[in-house]
Amino acid sequence: MKYIRFIKNTMALMMAFLVTTSCMDLLDEPLENQIIAGDTDYTQSANMILMLYGAYGELYRSQWETYTLLSVRGDDVTAAGDQFPLIETDEFRYDRNFWMYNSVWLNLYTDLIYWHGAIEEIRKYQEAGANQSNAEQYVAEIKVMQGFELLQLARTWGAILIPNSSQPGKLFDIEVSSFEAVMQHISALMDEAIPLLPSVHPKDRSDVRGGVTRGAALAVKAMANLELKNYPAVAEATGQIISSNQYQLEPDYYQLFKIPGKLNAENILEFQYSDFGTATGTRTAYPFVTYGPASWTPAVPGASTGWGFFAPTPKYIKFMLDRGEQERLQTTVLFTPDGMEEIMSDPQYATLPAWVSNVTPDGDRFNNHPRYNFLSGKHYLPSTQLIPGRFGYGSNKNFTAIRYSEVLLMHAEALVNGASSSVLSADQAVNLVRARVGLGPLNGVTLDEVLDEKFAEFGMESGIRFYDLMRYNRAAELNHGGRNFNLETDRYLPYPLEQENILPKLKTGE
Template identity: 65%
Template sequence: MKAIRNIQYGAMVFFGLLLGTSCSGLLDEPLENEQIAEGTDYTQTQNMVLMLYGAYNQLYDFGWEVYPTLSVRGDDIDIGGRGDQPLFAQADSFRYDRNFWAMNNSWTSLYSDLIYWQGAIEEIQKYEAAGANVTTAQQYIAEIKVMQGFEFLQLARLWGRILIPTSSQPSELLNVELSSFESVMQHISALMDEAIPLLPDVRPNQRSDVRGGVTRYTALAVKAMANLELKNYPAVADATGQIINSGLFILEPDFYHLFKLRGKLNDENLLEFQYSDYGTGSGASNKYLWDFFGPTSWTPARSGSSGGWGFWEPSMKYIQFMLDRGERERLESTVIFTPDGITDLRNAYPDAPSWISNTTADGDVFNNSVRTKFYSGKHYWPSTMLTAGRTAYGENKNFTVIRYAEVLLMHAEALTSGATSSVMTADAAVNAVRNRVGLGPLSGVTLDQVLDEKFAEFAGEWGIRFYDVVRHDRTAELSYGGRTYDAGTDRFYPYPLDQQDLLPQLRDENQ
């Protein structure tokens, strides 16, 4: 928690160093603001760390609407709302509206971060030139490059051809040419190669300066993700193999608790966004807007705990897929049922097991809702885990971003797609993930089995399912429940209309 306090303070100081409108003003006037740091005494090298704290604060202040925009299009998730979020529902069905506010906000949120981080790098370089420790300065810059790489990945997954800022001045975006999806992935991989040797050789939760911060293994994971999109499977196998071979990471034995209190700064996590109420019942609290995932009606075990909006719904298709596999632990941890949802499930799946209930393992009861039949268990924080005095849904919950299970299954995906590795076989990687939830081992695993395992493991997480089936041209899976996916037009969102008005490069771009 000390690290979060430091990050928060550092961000405040960083903004104080920027005269005029900061890069977060992109949300209002994306191309008219400049970062100007005047009057800063760069010989006060002890202040350089504030640039790093500010960078982490920006990362953890991840725009809440970016996540559903990234993640809603897979067959693992349906949008809740029953009509009161029509543009999200349209996106879920591959009917994209250029005026959709969430798409525009996602664009500006991600570019705000990237330009902010470019400014932080420029400031660190000034401290370095004024005599700051070179090794420390280069590590800070490397950490920020990993943040940039992660968000470049998200932008390219959303829009394909994107702009790569090279300056902290937003107006410079006018002069940047669009880079192809493949070029962006290559850029990310190269950024990670620059960063990896300069980063701490530890697990994130082993860092003492910024506990839970970026390490070389975070960078290796981002590199693997970028090369997976490039179908450069040898590079994926190499990057994931280095993580596996480090011996630093283990799978949390309890899948349910991985996403609860025990999951905060867990040995499985390579990247997580950190939030805290600082252990106090009132006062300062940093939290993600978990309300998006929360129930519109529930009977919490701790009376007075708040609910949410009910806009995020695991799909019936996913539930039936898991039941057909005989899965319980991952299904119970991923899906929370309502009475109406249970009725619909039993009508569609008469052999649904008796253990399915609308009462969670921690005693919270999820009631019927006009918006959704099912809720996300991975984004659920039991009311009994709230700090006494706190009532907001999900308060004190971290957001898991990259975990070791994904590293293992990326490794297996690379091997079943033609790569080789002396570190771990595809069978061993898949079976490690299966063993955690009590499933028997597989032998001679195929790519189909790897993708099924990823479907089971990562439902509702970061759009992984959507990007997997698109990457492997298995998009027939996405045409379900009245949806029809067109591989020629539906992979990327159109550029937001507001951004086309500002950036001429986007206006004539056809996707």
């Protein structure tokens, strides 16, 4: 019963909040500090939005291990650091006793159960006379959060439990849903949410700036249908996003992942963090320290180091060099001197382009370290972009979950698989992404070219590459650096042992 006690204690904490400040004051506070009330006067309709704030707080309160584990198995990423079972996971030797498997499972399920509680609370306000339209919109936003994290769970573990209430004990009564059934559930959930959501760019919302909009729901629907290989549904959902004209590619790919990229026109779903423009005091932060250098010489003295747990693969670097990529490679990969030597030790890459350096365009120098030879530039914030007086690695940087370029390339993927569209052709969608980084156009794009473009565009981003390979049974791509991937046994992680002991249905799938 340890799992149930854990969830009950968590929910008891989450279901208590203070209503001593106004809604407008709360908008100026970190969303993850907003928590939900247990003993509430539901006739106080103005407080209903606090349920939504709490829901966003839970979405943004992402523990460091979650996206590290979800992202580590593709041929773009390799694990580094001192977590040996994470390195083993990256090499497809899984240990169901590894604490990180259980922690990520709990992180995601705690969110899902919390969000059911938030929806239930909103319904009580609605029944007590709160604005019906606002209530339906808030519920729709939370459904998108649920769909997004159900997607992560199913992509990682395959068949899973789909919570249907805020009561953790109800998990015992739920049947295990197949991967396909989860994707169908997500698609249907998004259909419920889409018409109720604001049809604006997230940055243009006046109530929760940067919050969930119709574009995020359509993108999650497209992702779920891509896994189902329902390509017409993918083309239709992505086509709606494209034709809305609410999103556009950021011309400067390098700055997209830094402070100028916050609430960028390209970002469809983005986790919000801030130092609130002050040298000290209130601060919200994603744990970018996970990806940061254990040794560097920052341009701003005193800027903090990181853990060095997450590194690009030599395979990815060589792939990008072969394509003549500069902007995306320089953005995605941070080199150390040893890393440069490692690449040049291959006779085919004995001479690197002059721009390859262990010093970034912003003047930060990445030094050698025994844990890694490369680091992720997508998770890097230049020390020169830190708010003066703040020194935490990545402080004030947002975490981008869905970008418009992914929508364009999903659209192209659907079309090369037989779907049709009057919005953009596959060539046009791919070439928009290529033109942004100075690459020439392609004609008559193929599936291989779409997947290559996605590999180049989304290196180090949330496991996108691994899921693409799984969708097309391309196991051989993962057999690099001595790895031996077996599609039948290695596509999904094993359920955490602790969860199998608590929920026997996970053992049998019955």
